[in-house]
Amino acid sequence: MITEALLYAATLPLTGKPHRKFIRYSVNLWSRAGRCAEDWADHEEKSRNAIRAAAAGLRQKRTAVVLGSGLLRDVPIEELARDFDAVVLIDLVHLASVRLWLAAKRYRNVRLIERDLSGYDDLAAGQELEPLGFLRSVPYLDFVVSANLLSQIGRGVKRRHETEAGRMPEDAVERLIAAHLTGLSGLPCQHCLVTDIAYAVVDRNGKTHEEADLLHGVAPPSAKASWTWPVAPLGEESGDYRIEHKVLAAW
Numbered sequence: 001m002i003t004e005a006l007l008y009a010a011t012l013p014l015t016g017k018p019h020r021k022f023i024r025y026s027v028n029l030w031s032r033a034g035r036c037a038e039d040w041a042d043h044e045e046k047s048r049n050a051i052r053a054a055a056a057g058l059r060q061k062r063t064a065v066v067l068g069s070g071l072l073r074d075v076p077i078e079e080l081a082r083d084f085d086a087v088v089l090i091d092l093v094h095l096a097s098v099r100l101w102l103a104a105k106r107y108r109n110v111r112l113i114e115r116d117l118s119g120y121d122d123l124a125a126g127q128e129l130e131p132l133g134f135l136r137s138v139p140y141l142d143f144v145v146s147a148n149l150l151s152q153i154g155r156g157v158k159r160r161h162e163t164e165a166g167r168m169p170e171d172a173v174e175r176l177i178a179a180h181l182t183g184l185s186g187l188p189c190q191h192c193l194v195t196d197i198a199y200a201v202v203d204r205n206g207k208t209h210e211e212a213d214l215l216h217g218v219a220p221p222s223a224k225a226s227w228t229w230p231v232a233p234l235g236e237e238s239g240d241y242r243i244e245h246k247v248l249a250a251w
């Protein structure tokens with residue numbers, strides 16, 4: 001708890017005011033990722049491998065953009081920084097620990113941007129929904145990665161919708177998820193989508209008690225790879241059940 005509080009306090013002054021409310025979610029992610037490191041290792045390596053495979057055939061490696069870069073656990077940042085002229089990491093929040101690690105690595109070509117990638121504000125304002133439209137102004141863009149972000153957009157939208165005033169359409173979550181996928185598929189360069197698409201609550205005997213579609217009925221592109229991510233192994237949320245997410249990678 002003390003480390004979490006320190007990380008929160010160190011990240012606060014480094015984060016723009018509109019994004020400070022999201023710091024606690026990133027700290028929670030950091031905390032859980034540390035506790036579950038062993039159980040998450042396979043998922044993280046498979047995510048990194050998908051991104052490596054998607055970038056492998058590129059003729060030019062000028063600018064790469066990573067959407068939902070977070071803790072950089074499932075992103076092969078060392079290879080991206082080595083192979084691309086510029087790497088842009090975009091997330092709601094970049095924790096102080098991530099900033100410190102990047103500074104220690106002395107990457108000169110890695111840039112951090114804080115941005116809400118969901119499109120929530122545009123949808124709430126009744127404006128055109130194009131959450132990835134800003135990528136058109138990124139010069140020499142050769143590669144875009146959506147790194148285990150998409151299902152989080154859905155969760156974040158539901159959370160904001162419940163706590164903030166203002167009207168959102170009934171189908172807001174579906175529309176924002178679909179807009180992310182449309183934005184990715186419309187890019188004029190190579191892209192790689194890694195996302196969890198479903199979750200299951202499984203008991204000690206392997207019996208599934210609950211399942212849900214994390215993409216809310218929006219069809220993902222066909223997978224080039226898929227695997228299971230033990231998001232909450234036995235003991236993390238309960239001693240009686242574990243939570244597993246189904247993940248796919250497409251490029």
Ligand SMILES: C[S@@+](CC[C@H](N)C(=O)[O-])C[C@H]1O[C@@H](n2cnc3c(N)ncnc32)[C@H](O)[C@@H]1O
Nearest residue numbers: 068069070071072073074092116117118147152
């Ligand atoms: C499951 S984590 C992905 C982890 C990350 N790729 C890594 O390697 O550690 C989801 C990430 O998406 C970010 N995120 C969630 N909603 C977002 C939004 N609307 N805009 C930008 N980033 C968002 C979170 O802050 C978090 O870092």
